[in-house]
Every structure is written in C-alpha cells, then in structure tokens.
Amino acid sequence: MKVLIATEKPFAKVAVDGIRKEIEAAGYELVLLEKYTEKAQLLDAVKDVNAIIIRSDIVDKEVLDAAKELKIVVRAGAGYDNVDLAEATAHGVCVMNTPGQNSNAVAELAFGMMIMAVRNFYNGKAGTELMGKKLGIHAYGNVGRNVARIAKGIGMDIYAYDAFCPKEAIKADGVTPVDSADELYKNCDVVSLHIPATPETRKSINYDLVNLMPKNGLLVNTARKEVIDEEGLLKLMEERQDLKYVTDIMPEKNEEFAAKCAGRYFSTPKKMGAQTAEANINAGIAAAKQIVAYFKDGCEKFRVNKK
Template sequence: MKVLVADKFEKSGVEGLKSLGCDVTVNADVEGDALATLVGQLDPDILIVRGKKVKEPVFKAAGRLSMVIRAGAGYDTIDVAAASARGIFVTNCPGKNSIAVAELAWGLILACDRRIPDQVAELRAGKWNKKEYAKAAGLYGRTLGVIGLGQIGREIARRGRAFGMKIIAWSRSLTPERAALEDVGFCPTPLDVARQADVISISVAANEDTKTLVNKAFCDALKPGAFVINTSRGSVVDESALLEAIRAKGVRAGLDVFENEPAGGTADFASPIAQAPGVYGTHHVGASTDQAQEAIAAEAVRIVETFLRTGQVINCVNIAKSTPATSVLTVRMQNRPGVLAHVFYILGQAGINIEVMDNIVYDGARAACAHIQVDEAPAPELLTAIRANPSVLSVTVAGL
C-alpha cells in the first residue's frame, strides 16, 4: 500500500504507517498544481493532507488512489464532489483537535476582554498606558453564546462554565431536550444567540448552509460591545458586515480564520478586518498544538489500519445519505461461486442498477443472504429467472 503524505505530519504518524507495511512518501512542501503532478508520478493508494487543497486535477491524475485522509476535522479544502465522482473515499479526523481549538478560542476571548495584544504592543514600543487599559468588562456572570455545539463547541462551553458564565447555544441538530442535557440554554436560531450573548463563539462546519452565517442581520442583532470569536472557517463570516459592526457598535472580534487567507505557511496578507482596531487575529492555528497533532496522526494511522484490515473507511464523509434505490431484493443462497454473478447478470440484462448491497455469510459458511437495493423492482419473470439457479434458496422483493 503506497501512502503519500503531502503536508506536515507527525513523525509518530509516519512511523505508524510504516509499521503497517505501508510504502510512505512524505513531501510536505508540494504546493498547488504540483500536487496533481506528484500524485500522477507516485500513483499512491492513499493521500494524507492537513491544510493543502486537493482539487479536481489531483483526482484526474490519480490511478490507484482510493482514499484521501484529511488530517484534521474540516474538509472544505478537498473537492469532495470530484472524489465521489471517481469512487474515492474522503475521510477526516474529527474531535482530535477539539481541546486545542477551544483553548485558542478562549485565548481570543480573553484578548478581546483585556486587549492583551494591544498592551503588549505598547510595552514593546516603550509606552506605559495603565490609564487606557485599567478598564475591562470582565467575563464572570456574562452570557457566552456557542454557535455549533459539536465537540469543539462543547469544549468551549465547558471552559465558559469554569469562568462563571451563563451558556446558551444554537446548533443545527440541537433540541431543547438535548440542550437541557448539555446544561445550556436553547436558542432556536443563530440570531437569538446574537441578541442575547455578550460573547459569541462560532465553531461550525463550512458548507453552503453556514456560508456568511454571520451576515448583516446577525451583526445588526449583536449587543453593543459584544465579542465575536470565529475558529471555524473564514467563509462563515461576512467580513464587511462584521467590520461595520466593529466600527459602529464597538464590537470586538477574535478571528483565527479569514475569508481569503493564504493557503501556504507564509505570504503577504493585507486584510482590512485583520488590520482593524478591536480585532485580534491569529494565523489559522487553532489545531496547531503538539497534543492535537499527535492525536490526529494516531487517528490517521487507525483509519489506514482499519482500511487495510477490513476494507471499512472510518469517518468517511462522502458516502451517499440516500440513493435512487426503490426496492430491496433479498436472496438466500448456498455460499458458492457464481451465484451472485448469476443474480447480477439477470438484473444487468434488464437494465436494473444495484445501488447498495451487503452479503451475510452464516455460521459454517454453507449459506449466505444478500440484500440488494435496486433502482427498479424486478418483474416477476426476472425473479423466476433468478430462482432457476439451483443454488438460490429463496428470492423476495420489497419496496423501500
């Protein structure tokens, strides 16, 4: 099994892959179109990336590539549609960086409240300004609003309780019942969080539903002087709307991510919001702690090990949630070569496509049962043709 690691990756992860018998190539410096060229040259079975963009040309150049592992949680840097069109699994390592991201989120919250970076800058410039900085709202007893109550959001909320804050939350799947179990106040919409919270921390996945979630309406709903923290993705925030709230309402922002942030490790970056007073920014480093990267590397190795041993893909993000299947064909049969081929041939000749299938072998390996989801119910004469094979024990069809 050939594995290409095309990004920064812990040494423990590389050694773990080699211990599985993988032929590992590490090229953390490859950038842009060169990644597609490298994939075409090496023809790996598995590609591991951290922050690199994996675009359609990479998949077009691939031959044996069967899986892309995102060594992290978000996978918006990978063209999932292009991977799916070529039957390539995309998987990730969710939850392994949750504590690291939560820690940075709290660093940004504290920076907003106490303006710590501003104080450091003045001290480094040789200026003492206690008069300016000897005032802050403080956090105890105030309201923390968490938008996205996944693993990262829960870690942020947990630390909020330690600061004595009241916690409210909105999440796509959050119900009042689950909110009660999580000990958070339930908000039916993100706007409700914006209206009620003094500090808002955003930790949602980047997709079409969350694009510019923080928009003009959201910013209009913010309390004057509220703090907005974004450690998810830059696409979640309409930066022009947030910048206007910063200027007009005294809102402060702690941002680890930006709309048009550079893809590489170093670059010039002239961002109006990053340069604005009242904004405390970091360089998309939420997951960048040794602890988090070791945990992510171990998870990537576990994904590869499971794939090698069982063929199963842990944390796969591009398995279809629904298919065009309308019926399920159940075939009990003797566990012999050619029986399923007989069933498939008859269905194929009739133009019926198999969408999903599993095959269970019974104890003793003398018999098996296949559940075959198809896009069209087989006609009675097709069922008769399937039953004509002496190794077929029974055939039934049911609608889905």
C-alpha cells in the first residue's frame, strides 16, 4: 500500500515522523507532497497512491479522477467540507475525518478570544469578567464538550443547544440543554459557535438570531465562515453598538467589519483553531492509524461519506 501526505500547509516534522512510524510499521510506503503550489503537482502525486492524508487541501472530482488506485482519504481534523463527498462515493473512495483530535485546541482558542473580547481587546480600559456569565454552546460535539469543561473552571453558567445530541447527554455533563437556537441566544451573554457548514446551517447565524442576544452580547465563531450571514450580522452590529464578534475565520467582509465595528470586532489572519503542536501531531497520527485499521480490518468507524 502507498500512502500520500498531501499538505499545502505541512504538518510539523514530529507529526510526519509519527505518521511515518504508523504507516511503515504496517508495512506500507509513505510519500510526501508538502508546500505544493499548483494543483497539477497534486494530480501527479495521487496517480498511484492507495490512501491520502490531507489537512485543508481540496479533494474534488479532478483529484479523484486522477487517483485511479485510491481507496481512502482522511482529513486530519474535524471539518471535511474540502472533500467532495458525493464524488468520493461515486469513485468508491472512503472519506474519514479525525474527530476530537483538535477539540481542546479549538476550545482553548475560543476562550482566549472570549477573554480578549470582554477585556476590550486589551486596550487599557476596564472590561468585564466571564465568571458568572451565561455561556451558550451552539452544537455540543467534541469541541462543545471541551468548551463546557473549561467554562466550568471559570465559573460560567453553561447552556447548550444541539438538535442531534440527547438532552440527557448534555445534562450528564452538568450543562443545561435548551430547546432551540432562539432560546440559547435569547438567554446567553456569550454564544460560542461549533456547528458544521451544511446546507441547513449556511448563513443560519443571521440578523434575527443574533439580535436576540442580551445587551453587551458576545458571539464567538471558531466553527466555519459559511454559517455566518455576514451582511445581516454587519447590519446588526452597526445598529447595536453593544454587540461584539470575534472569529478565527476571516469574513469576506473583514474590512467592513473592522471599519464599522472598531473596538468590537476581531478576526485572526487565518483559521487558527487547530494550529497547535499538539493538535497537529494528534490529528496526523490519528489519520495514519485510521488508514491502517481500514486496510487491515476494514474499520470505517469515522467514515463521513456514503458507501
């Protein structure tokens, strides 16, 4: 078996070493394509490989057409909207992600951004504290659970909404489940987004929903850019000078947000949720282990596309 690591933004060396150890211990060959600058390089590299590990790299019909021997693609991370799932299924290719490996890194970033925002972005003026505030977790998956864990230590009052997570599971963590997104936003001082980008969630965080938030509300987005209705949120923040928005996914309208919402808005230059040494290593090695388990035992536990 031949396994390709195709990463425009490479893994750390220690992560690559860990991946290599897993792959070669199984008797497979590992090849690298790092820091590539043209899609043609990727198309050439996939021609004879059986498995691919990617990060934010695009795997579309063209890539799948070129990869005649490909059986599995693993996205090292939770999100997988950079892979065309329907085309992968049509090509008989299994697609997996590595849920949970980046979760703590994303949760810690969310709190770093929360603290920065309530302290007025460290501009020297008096801010507020998170202790005692109501935190709303929108989607209670791996990241949401880590956010709840950290929030308990800070002393926040924690609520969560997840249409697909049983209320009993949320309650078991000492978190209060609510019945709708409207209820979550209406009652929480801070809302942390952890929803995936799907046809149902795209632009679902809109004017009407965020407008339900109490005075001095803070919205934190470490999920996906596509879930935000940027025009609606920008209009609302112009109207409501009390609201703040922080994100690690730079909006299309970043310059407008920065100009019109000065002192109440912040975006990192690039997606940073999983940008820690630990998450980088964990996700890469998990991807390698999943590939080995797939070929050795037929394990498809983390499959995200249809057969």
